[in-house]
Amino acid sequence: MSDDIRRVFVLNVGSSSIKYRVVDLETGEALAEGLVERIGVRGSGVPDHHAAIVQVLDELRDVPIDAVGHRVVHGGTRFVQSTVIDDDVEREIGALADLAPLHNPPALAGIRAARAALPDLPHVAVFDTAFHATISPAARDYAIDAEVAARTRIRRFGFHGTSHRYVSRTAAELLGRAGDPELKLVVLHLGNGASATAVQGGRSVDTSMGMTPLEGLVMGTRSGDIDPAIPLYLAREHGYTTAQLDELLNKRSGLLGLAGRSDMRELVSAADAGDMQAAHALDVYVHRLRHYIGAYAAVLGGIDALVFTAGVGENADDIRRRAVAGLGFLGLAIDPARNAVRSREPRIISPDGAATAVLVVPTEEELEIARETRAAATR
Structure with a gap:
């Protein structure tokens, strides 16, 4: 068939x-x-x-x-x-x-x-959630009452799975390690929504988005990780309703909340022009990226390649440069000339001989959906 x-x-x-x-x-x-x-x-x-x-x-x-x-x-x-x-x-x-x-x-x-x-x-x-079905119970479960979690289906599901599957496979092929069960990747899907995934041997091991796409990295309008008591405090002391909290954390936070704009190109230009709010927003954004890169290198027990994808990951060379800066202890480095190239082709942007590769892999979610469709229909 x-x-x-x-x-x-x-x-x-x-x-x-x-x-x-x-x-x-x-x-x-x-x-x-x-x-x-x-x-x-x-x-x-x-x-x-x-x-x-x-x-x-x-x-x-x-x-x-x-x-x-x-x-x-x-x-x-x-x-x-x-x-x-x-x-x-x-x-x-x-x-x-x-x-x-x-x-x-x-x-x-x-x-x-x-x-x-x-x-x-x-x-x-x-x-979108299927690729992350392989994460371990230790990575999947939140430390709340187990009966409540089971009854209400509270757990980490993860998202952007179609993109992470495509990108991790393409990265393995680019590195000449397709099918290698030991290949350890950290994949950063950076668009208006953003997520990080630790991938070993083509399988998701851990991922930054949780029960919903709100958890994890700083995004265009979403907060990412925050102290879970903050919504309780806002409701108790300042009268926020659940609808207001939902709007605040999903639509008025992230880069928009920090700097009044969510377009990465505008933010970088504003920061370069001396806008302190924009510069601070980028600092917060990059700090969270580096946090997850280091965390997932620890989860994996090492890292063979760091992979950038999606709109920001594919096009914002300054964000890639800043995310990798200072991570030489993980073997990560970027070649400035390679990093400056704009292309729709998967490519390596780390220097020759780098201990850990840095890649840019444009995502192709529609192609991956098509492949998955044929695979499922013929199983």
Whole structure:
């Protein structure tokens, strides 16, 4: 059956948008791609996700499709690998909505619309959390009452798993160590959302995002790690509601909270021009990066390569330079000329002979979803 699945229709569905790409797995190229926005907005002409899928398929009527891959953020504890979708899987994805209320419901709407429009093709759910199903109980569990944690499903799940899987595999290939069970990587997915993952032999060992994508690194608008008593203090002493706390920590924190802007290019330019708030925000951001690099080197018992990916990781050479500065004791160093290169190709930016490699690997989540779709549909 694998020979029959070459062209995969990849869907990334949001509450009011659908991003799509048809990937040719033989070449890795996009046969078609696009974005439908303002779904359900009055006057948009796209009243719901079903209408959006119909619109997209009309645009793709001359493009062959062999299978459909759906990005789903949360797989809970049941879905630890990409899974062919049937009615039971649909119900389970819906039941996980409380763990990802902004992401799973629109993904489910897209799944239902696409299955209705393309009933004869295999549909596969590719879960962001699945790659992190291999982290140990010691890394997975929070030190709270075990009965409460079990009853309420509180544990570390991790996110950005599709990106971390693709990038760690590509990094291993670039280093000539594909399939090496001893290869130890720290992967930094740095976009508006950001996460770090310790990877050994292609398996996630630990990751910075937790039960939700709020934990871990400083992000564009999310706080990352904070003292867990801070929300309690704000609620008790200053009257914050849960909705206000959610907005504060997810939408008004991180780089935006520290410096009034979340775009990394603007922050670096402002800091270079003498803006002290911007400079401080970058200091906090880089301090957290270095914290996790060191922590994951300890978790892994050493590090063979540090890998940067996603929008900031791929393009912000100054952030890469600052993150590695002072980490020579881990064998990390950056070649300035290599670091300054802009490219969509995976590349090594550490000096020749460096004890620990530093890599930039552009992420290709749609390609990885397509690969996972074919693998799941042919298992």
